[in-house]
Amino acid sequence: MATVSDTEDIDPRHRDLSGTAAGPVAASGPTSPLPSHVNAAPAGDRVFETLKVRKEGAVLYADIASPPMNLLGPALVRDLVSLIQQAEADNDLKVLVFRSADPDYFIPHVDVNRIQQYREEAAKLTGEASIALMFRHLSVSRLVTIAQIEGRVRAAGSEFVLACDMRFAARESAIFAQPEAAFGVVPGGGGIQHLARLLGRARALEVMLSAGDYDADLAERYGWINRALPANELGEFVRGLAHRIAKFPAGSLATLKDRVNAITLAPVEDFRRDSDLFGEGARNPEAQSRFQSAFKRGFQTRDPEMDLGRLVGDLD
Amino acid sequence: MATVSDTEDIDPRHRDLSGTAAGPVAASGPTSPLPSHVNAAPAGDRVFETLKVRKEGAVLYADIASPPMNLLGPALVRDLVSLIQQAEADNDLKVLVFRSADPDYFIPHVDVNRIQQYREEAAKLTGEASIALMFRHLSVSRLVTIAQIEGRVRAAGSEFVLACDMRFAARESAIFAQPEAAFGVVPGGGGIQHLARLLGRARALEVMLSAGDYDADLAERYGWINRALPANELGEFVRGLAHRIAKFPAGSLATLKDRVNAITLAPVEDFRRDSDLFGEGARNPEAQSRFQSAFKRGFQTRDPEMDLGRLVGDLD
Amino acid sequence: MATVSDTEDIDPRHRDLSGTAAGPVAASGPTSPLPSHVNAAPAGDRVFETLKVRKEGAVLYADIASPPMNLLGPALVRDLVSLIQQAEADNDLKVLVFRSADPDYFIPHVDVNRIQQYREEAAKLTGEASIALMFRHLSVSRLVTIAQIEGRVRAAGSEFVLACDMRFAARESAIFAQPEAAFGVVPGGGGIQHLARLLGRARALEVMLSAGDYDADLAERYGWINRALPANELGEFVRGLAHRIAKFPAGSLATLKDRVNAITLAPVEDFRRDSDLFGEGARNPEAQSRFQSAFKRGFQTRDPEMDLGRLVGDLD
Numbered sequence: 001m002a003t004v005s006d007t008e009d010i011d012p013r014h015r016d017l018s019g020t021a022a023g024p025v026a027a028s029g030p031t032s033p034l035p036s037h038v039n040a041a042p043a044g045d046r047v048f049e050t051l052k053v054r055k056e057g058a059v060l061y062a063d064i065a066s067p068p069m070n071l072l073g074p075a076l077v078r079d080l081v082s083l084i085q086q087a088e089a090d091n092d093l094k095v096l097v098f099r100s101a102d103p104d105y106f107i108p109h110v111d112v113n114r115i116q117q118y119r120e121e122a123a124k125l126t127g128e129a130s131i132a133l134m135f136r137h138l139s140v141s142r143l144v145t146i147a148q149i150e151g152r153v154r155a156a157g158s159e160f161v162l163a164c165d166m167r168f169a170a171r172e173s174a175i176f177a178q179p180e181a182a183f184g185v186v187p188g189g190g191g192i193q194h195l196a197r198l199l200g201r202a203r204a205l206e207v208m209l210s211a212g213d214y215d216a217d218l219a220e221r222y223g224w225i226n227r228a229l230p231a232n233e234l235g236e237f238v239r240g241l242a243h244r245i246a247k248f249p250a251g252s253l254a255t256l257k258d259r260v261n262a263i264t265l266a267p268v269e270d271f272r273r274d275s276d277l278f279g280e281g282a283r284n285p286e287a288q289s290r291f292q293s294a295f296k297r298g299f300q301t302r303d304p305e306m307d308l309g310r311l312v313g314d315l316d
Numbered sequence: 317m318a319t320v321s322d323t324e325d326i327d328p329r330h331r332d333l334s335g336t337a338a339g340p341v342a343a344s345g346p347t348s349p350l351p352s353h354v355n356a357a358p359a360g361d362r363v364f365e366t367l368k369v370r371k372e373g374a375v376l377y378a379d380i381a382s383p384p385m386n387l388l389g390p391a392l393v394r395d396l397v398s399l400i401q402q403a404e405a406d407n408d409l410k411v412l413v414f415r416s417a418d419p420d421y422f423i424p425h426v427d428v429n430r431i432q433q434y435r436e437e438a439a440k441l442t443g444e445a446s447i448a449l450m451f452r453h454l455s456v457s458r459l460v461t462i463a464q465i466e467g468r469v470r471a472a473g474s475e476f477v478l479a480c481d482m483r484f485a486a487r488e489s490a491i492f493a494q495p496e497a498a499f500g501v502v503p504g505g506g507g508i509q510h511l512a513r514l515l516g517r518a519r520a521l522e523v524m525l526s527a528g529d530y531d532a533d534l535a536e537r538y539g540w541i542n543r544a545l546p547a548n549e550l551g552e553f554v555r556g557l558a559h560r561i562a563k564f565p566a567g568s569l570a571t572l573k574d575r576v577n578a579i580t581l582a583p584v585e586d587f588r589r590d591s592d593l594f595g596e597g598a599r600n601p602e603a604q605s606r607f608q609s610a611f612k613r614g615f616q617t618r619d620p621e622m623d624l625g626r627l628v629g630d631l632d
Numbered sequence: 633m634a635t636v637s638d639t640e641d642i643d644p645r646h647r648d649l650s651g652t653a654a655g656p657v658a659a660s661g662p663t664s665p666l667p668s669h670v671n672a673a674p675a676g677d678r679v680f681e682t683l684k685v686r687k688e689g690a691v692l693y694a695d696i697a698s699p700p701m702n703l704l705g706p707a708l709v710r711d712l713v714s715l716i717q718q719a720e721a722d723n724d725l726k727v728l729v730f731r732s733a734d735p736d737y738f739i740p741h742v743d744v745n746r747i748q749q750y751r752e753e754a755a756k757l758t759g760e761a762s763i764a765l766m767f768r769h770l771s772v773s774r775l776v777t778i779a780q781i782e783g784r785v786r787a788a789g790s791e792f793v794l795a796c797d798m799r800f801a802a803r804e805s806a807i808f809a810q811p812e813a814a815f816g817v818v819p820g821g822g823g824i825q826h827l828a829r830l831l832g833r834a835r836a837l838e839v840m841l842s843a844g845d846y847d848a849d850l851a852e853r854y855g856w857i858n859r860a861l862p863a864n865e866l867g868e869f870v871r872g873l874a875h876r877i878a879k880f881p882a883g884s885l886a887t888l889k890d891r892v893n894a895i896t897l898a899p900v901e902d903f904r905r906d907s908d909l910f911g912e913g914a915r916n917p918e919a920q921s922r923f924q925s926a927f928k929r930g931f932q933t934r935d936p937e938m939d940l941g942r943l944v945g946d947l948d
Contacts, residue, residue: 144525165521181888184881192891198516200830201896202858205797208888209776209877220537221852226518244629245525249500249602255593256497256524259508263582264517266895277887286881313876460841481837514832536853542834560945561841565816565918571909572813572840575824579898580833 050076051083052101058094058246059239060087065101069302072156073111077121077131084125084134087143094250095242098164099148103173106149107157108305112291115282131156132189132275135163139265142254144245148238149174149216150231154308158224159189162198165257167224168238169216170231175309176219179211180278182312183294184287188278193266198223213309290315366392367399368417374410374562375555376403381417385618388472389427393437393447400441400450403459410566411558414480415464419489422465423473424621428607431598447472448505448591451479455581458570460561464554465490465532466547470624474540475505478514481573483540484554485532486547491625492535495527496594498628499610500603504594509582514539529625606631682708683715684733690726690878691871692719697733701934704788705743709753709763716757716766719775726882727874730796731780735805738781739789740937744923747914763788764821764907767795771897774886776877780870781806781848782863786940790856791821794830797889799856800870801848802863807941808851811843812910814944815926816919820910825898830855845941922947 050066062083066076087093100106110118110131119129126133138145147153147161149169154177161167169176178195180187187195187208195204203222207214216228229237245253281287291299293315298304304311366382378399382392403409416422426434426447435445442449454461463469463477465485470493477483485492494511496503503511503524511520519538523530532544545553561569597603607615609631614620620627682698694715698708719725732738742750742763751761758765770777779793781801786809793799801808810827812819819827819840827836835854839846848860861869877885913919923931925947930936936943 144521164518165525166518181877181880181884184884186884186887186891192888193895194517196892196895198518200855201826201892202796202798202830203855204892204896205776205889206858206873208892209797209880209885210873211880212876223516223519226522241522241526244528245497247629247631248497248525248527249606251602252497252500252502252597253525255502255597256508257521259502259590259593260512260517260520260524263509263512263586264520270894274891277891281884281887286883290881313879315879460837480834481841482834510833514834539832539835542838557838557842560844561813563945563947564813564841564843565922567918568813568816568818568913569841571818571913572824573837575818575906575909576828576833576836576840578902579825579828580836 048079048083050079053083055093057243058092059097059242060090060093060095061097061099063099063101064107067102069300069305070100070102070105070107070157071111071300072107072109072118072131072160073114074117074121076107077118077134078124081121081125081134084138084141088141093143094246094248094253095144095146097146097148097238097242098161099238100151102151104151104302104306105157106147106151106153106174107160108152108308109155109157109179111300112282113300115279119279128272130188130272130275132159132271133268135159135190136265136268136271138163139165140257140261142250142257144242144253144257146238146242148234149225150234151175152177152305152308154179154213155187155191156189159187159191159194161225162194163190166226166241168234168241169219169225169228170234171216171228172231174216174219174225174228176214176216176224177212177309178208179308179312181209182211182315183282183290184284185281186274186277188275188281190266190271190274192274193270195224197264197266211309211312213307364395364399366395369399371409373559374408375413375558376406376409376411377413377415379415379417380423383418385616385621386416386418386421386423386473387427387616388423388425388434388447388476389430390433390437392423393434393450394440397437397441397450400454400457404457409459410562410564410569411460411462413462413464413554413558414477416467418467420467420618420622421473422463422467422469422490423476424468424624425471425473425495427616428598429616431595435595444588446504446588446591448475448587449584451475451506452581452584452587454479455481456573456577458566458573460569460573462554462558464550465541466550467491468493468621468624470495470529471503471507472505475503475507475510477541478510479506482542482557484550484557485535485541485544486550487532487544488547490532490535490541490544492530492532492540493528493625494524495624495628497525498527498631499598499606500600501597502590502593504591504597506582506587506590508590509586511540513580513582527625527628529623680711680715683711685715687725689875690724691729691874692722692725692727693729693731695731695733696739699734701932701937702732702734702737702739702789703743703932704739704741704750704763704792705746706749706753708739709750709766710756713753713757713766716770716773720773725775726878726880726885727776727778729778729780729870729874730793731870732783734783736783736934736938738779738783738785738806739792740784740940741787741789741811743932744914745932747911751911760904762820762904762907764791764903765900767791767822768897768900768903770795771797772889772893774882774889776874776885776889778870778874780866781857782866783807784809784937784940786811786845787819787823788821791819791823791826793857794826795822798858798873800866800873801851801857801860802866803848803860804863806848806851806857806860808846808848808856809844809941810840811940811944813841814843814947815914815922816916817913818906818909820907820913822898822903822906824906825902827856829896829898843941843944845939 052063052065054061122134123129145164147164147167152175220228368379370377438450439445461480463480463483468491536544684695686693754766755761777796779796779799784807852860
């Protein structure tokens with residue numbers, strides 16, 4: 001039904017969300033008024049199970065909508081791969097905004113029961129069975145990517161937004177964590193690479209060794225995100241920024257990304273190495289035992305994960 | 317009339333500014349009282365058209381005074397080259413403080429109608445027709461440089477202060493931008509190199525992709541400047557800092573700069589590459605068209621540029 | 633009397649400090665209650681003159697207690713070397729917390745009259761007569777290290793806490809400085825390497841060129857420390873964090889440190905070069921004269937050093 005390239009509406013199940021602050025309401029302020037396409041007829045070559053997609057001029061909004069809690073499993077990875085491929089093929093597009101249809105969860109982490117499966121989906125983008133390389137593909141894309149974060153981004157969720165070019169988060173609801181160490185593994189999706197460079201040695205170590213939850217204000221002070229904003233301003237802020245950037249010549253946007261990436265983005269081999277370390281670690285008995293301990297406490301279910309920072313502190 | 321090496325006063329047209337808070341008033345606090353040289357007789361080998369220069373012990377103050385708005389054109393580049401050469405040749409000098417005689421503009425950006433001409437002036441310092449390399453020369457100088465920022469520093473203005481060793485800005489008046497992307501070009505004076513390292517990938521991309529205006533408080537939070545200070549404290553703060561540093565042995569100051577530069581300053585070839593990309597970009601038709609669109613809106617004139625962040629968002 | 637590996641109490645002279653907020657009081661909040669070992673019998677192979685050591689599960693607390701002001705001289709270096717060796721040999725240990733028994737001084741700096749002697753003690757850890765390499769050894773240790781900072785950390789004191797994996801400081805009392813430039817030398821214990829990477833070029837230069845004192849809030853804003861906390865919350869915060877990390881599998885903690893160090897920790901040769909520059913600088917006549925000038929003003933005595941930032945600004 002919905003495609004990236006020519007669709008203005010999305011999965012009708014989600015239509016009731018389209019009038020929220022983060023949705024296609026009329027822009028205020030300096031942004032030009034944008035056409036409303038709520039009733040545009042969907043058509044195209046690819047249906048998304050887990051993404052709600054809307055195109056506004058040169059900006060594509062992709063809302064993650066994979067109930068019950070937006071776990072990064074095979075379906076979501078498959079859709080992200082398709083979305084990225086279609087968006088990159090659409091020469092009209094310049095900016096890609098990722099949001100969540102779930103106010104409590106942006107992406108909580110991967111589905112640890114389906115590591116092999118989602119990795120195979122990721123391989124369709126880069127040829128390698130690793131979400132680290134899928135995320136890095138996004139970082140080097142000619143498309144400008146913005147993460148508009150409400151709810152929890154932990155583990156691979158954090159790594160996904162770290163792969164985006166910019167991150168703005170709702171002060172009241174966004175929660176950040178890189179909790180792999182509590183399970184006896186290390187972040188495998190690029191989190192080490194990005195956090196070490198953005199936060200510096202001491203704060204990156206704190207965040208990853210503690211496996212703790214960080215709110216948006218602290219995440220801003222540490223440089224994990226660009227800025228924390230009040231939830232009721234976040235949508236309009238991101239929308240204004242996305243449409244502003246989308247007015248500028250595509251060539252200079254891409255060149256700027258290239259030049260900044262040359263300085264700040266880790267080489268492929270470092271992403272690959274972290275990905276391998278995660279994969280190996282997740283198979284060892286100590287990690288398996290910790291995952292089981294976590295499942296007993298409600299891991300990968302919605303309510304217990306609201307306070308995952310506490311849950312992982314109790315593992316044994 | 318005025319020279320760097322032995323002059324205490326400068327262009328008499330600017331004498332009326334010499335009693336301001338940023339000028340040679342008696343220092344309060346721990347700084348030793350400094351001699352007043354307001355009436356000292358100017359003499360020397362080089363007259364500055366666009367700089368108002370004052371020497372106080374081992375500290376040289378250079379106020380940018382190039383009406384109507386301190387555009388970085390051939391005259392200002394020529395004077396900066398001479399200033400740097402004379403200051404480096406003066407073994408009594410240790411610290412160079414850059415300020416502006418215009419409360420609204422520090423350096424707004426280059427004169428885009430005279431790119432070839434100002435580049436030729438820059439070549440007199442480094443042998444290469446690039447302000448990026450002139451700015452980098454300042455970063456590796458044995459002299460400690462401090463930018464005391466009031467008013468607008470955009471594009472090459474931002475890159476100039478980024479080349480200084482430290483940057484302190486007036487909370488009420490300083491405005492920062494790296495707006496090249498709006499014109500279809502990329503920052504060519506080292507902005508990419510410095511911002512990517514100082515702000516990290518996401519904030520550097522935000523700043524340069526958005527082409528927006530940033531106030532001093534946000535610039536401080538992002539690491540663009542050392543600190544934002546109240547305008548009425550800024551002059552004394554910088555003066556106290558400059559004279560404190562000027563008391564320390566020159567050798568350790570220079571060695572410290574060398575060691576920090578070895579870690580933080582990009583290689584010459586990266587500055588040169590950015591400079592070339594800017595030069596090539598500025599000649600392409602899309603950029604030319606955007607510059608014309610900007611000129612129609614008052615680009616390079618004083619009042620319209622007060623809100624350049626808005627102006628560049630309206631280009632087409 | 634006291635050893636690292638099996639002792640719960642330490643030098644009995646310090647027993648009266650053991651009930652402070654930073655000591656072994658019962659943890660509140662999410663941390664599991666910990667056994668109290670105040671009366672455990674000390675035993676072992678190594679007595680510490682200058683460290684007060686307490687083990688709680690997998691966490692070792694080492695309080696620096698070298699009156700009159702915790703100068704880093706041969707005795708403290710000797711004890712730190714022994715502590716590190718014993719702690720690394722104790723497979724039960726995962727986290728090492730450094731604190732001070734003196735509320736005004738954590739480590740003020742080295743004893744400049746005994747450079748050769750303390751360097752020889754440091755050589756017992758790394759084979760090289762340099763505290764820079766001793767500090768770097770700590771950074772690459774499998775042990776997670778946390779500095780809980782009250783009082784002054786200047787020069788090598790700052791460099792010691794920079795070598796730790798994390799730094800939390802009391803907002804009311806912690807003071808930071810890297811004042812070597814005032815003496816005509818450069819930081820030789822890794823301060824240049826860490827500050828340039830953590831603070832960025834401009835703030836690192838400001839801190840080291842100014843030789844000034846920085847309070848905990850500004851140190852946090854600059855990235856010198858992880859966070860400033862109220863003094864009355866600091867001990868419990870660090871205790872909770874240390875015991876949380878200590879629950880996680882040792883292998884992933886060590887791998888995380890390795891991966892982050894690969895990105896953020898300077899190579900051995902850069903630490904060695906800075907150490908050599910400091911050693912050479914300290915022997916030259918200008919530095920010797922400045923040290924003498926400082927001694928006349930009370931350098932290396934307790935009261936005058938409370939305001940060392942001012943003292944070094946008056947040297948000649």
